[in-house]
Amino acid sequence: MNFKHKKKFGQNFLTNQDEVLNKIIEVSSVNANDSILEIGPGEGALTGYLLDIVNDVICVEIDKELEKILLKKYNTRKNFKLIMQDILKVDFDKEISKKVKVVANIPYYITSPIINKLIENRKYVEEIYIMVQKEVAERICSKKGKNRSILTLSVEYFGEAEYLFTIPKEYFTPVPKVDSAFMSIKLYKDNRYLDRVDEKTFFRFVKAAFSNKRKNIVNNLKTLGYSREIIEKNLEKLYLSNNLRAENLSIDNFIDLIILFKNGDVNV
Known part of the structure; x- marks a missing residue:
């Protein structure tokens, strides 16, 4: 045919x-x-x-x-x-x-x-x-x-x-x-990330982090309502530079960072 x-x-x-x-x-x-x-x-x-x-x-x-x-x-x-x-x-x-x-x-x-x-x-x-x-x-x-x-x-x-x-x-x-x-x-046969950070929160955070690829992680996360001071403090706790862009963070970095925000004073 x-x-x-x-x-x-x-x-x-x-x-x-x-x-x-x-x-x-x-x-x-x-x-x-x-x-x-x-x-x-x-x-x-x-x-x-x-x-x-x-x-x-x-x-x-x-x-x-x-x-x-x-x-x-x-x-x-x-x-x-x-x-x-x-x-x-x-x-x-x-x-x-x-x-x-x-x-x-x-x-x-x-x-x-x-x-x-x-x-x-x-x-x-x-x-x-x-x-x-x-x-x-x-x-x-x-x-x-x-x-x-x-x-x-x-x-x-x-x-x-x-x-x-x-x-x-x-x-x-x-x-x-x-x-x-x-x-x-x-x-994954387990929910290794899903159990730590729910899907809605994870993608809200990731989309913000990549919202402007020319900007660093601090400037992009400010779009979620966080102050520069809070973002920089949380990055410092994970030994991550303030000048990093989202593309330089591993998924484990993202998960750990989101958990820090969730456990802080500002609601994710």
């Missing part, structure tokens, strides 16, 4: 398949007992590899034209399930309802919403292995420096991200403008 790629769904399919797909299977530690959730299977290149190994594969695809292709290839496979929906609208309680490992080449234009959706459904999603734009993977996985952002902290609050390998843009059709990367997010 002659399939025409659609820009509106961010479709760029792998052409140099064997090399990349074998590496994806390897770094994702896919095994027979896994239940895999694949988002945006496309024409089913990765799907075939997964079906040969794992217990079951749940594919979520939005493009109706791809439904015929996928069913023709895999409908006779007992470990194959196809959900024709927008992943952002999938009800995990109804459609998934089991522990899954995500292994996917996701649509790049909705990378952040997809990651957020998976994190929200972490009672089902245990590990995430996804292909994204290289610069996005670098930002999410950054441990220090200018690449760190609200997105970095949003992931770190719930799990540990790792940059696994790079895929050159020439490996895709149509050839995109940027290189890609394969990365992982292993969601």
Whole structure:
């Protein structure tokens, strides 16, 4: 079947398949007992590899034209399930309802919403292995420096991200403008940060800290109503410089700092 790629769904399919797909299977530690959730299977290149190994594969695809292709290839496979929906609208309680490992080449234009959706459904999603734009993977996985952002902290609050390998843009059709990367997010089985600082407070604080990337942490946190004196005192307690920018703080720095404010006179 002659399939025409659609820009509106961010479709760029792998052409140099064997090399990349074998590496994806390897770094994702896919095994027979896994239940895999694949988002945006496309024409089913990765799907075939997964079906040969794992217990079951749940594919979520939005493009109706791809439904015929996928069913023709895999409908006779007992470990194959196809959900024709927008992943952002999938009800995990109804459609998934089991522990899954995500292994996917996701649509790049909705990378952040997809990651957020998976994190929200972490009672089902245990590990995430996804292909994204290289610069996005670098930002999410950054441990220090200018690449760190609200997105970095949003992931770190719930799990540990790792940059696994790079895929050159020439490996895709149509050839995109940027290189890609394969990365992982292993969601915490405990609530190591959630139990210390609630989600609403954490993100209110982080958003303020990154509100102006040119300003240091003191000036940005003043937008929450704290005085310079209180902010500087709390930073000093953690042996952190007043001149640091938000990008230079680890998630543990943020958690410890928020707790100091919560325990102080000013209400977070």
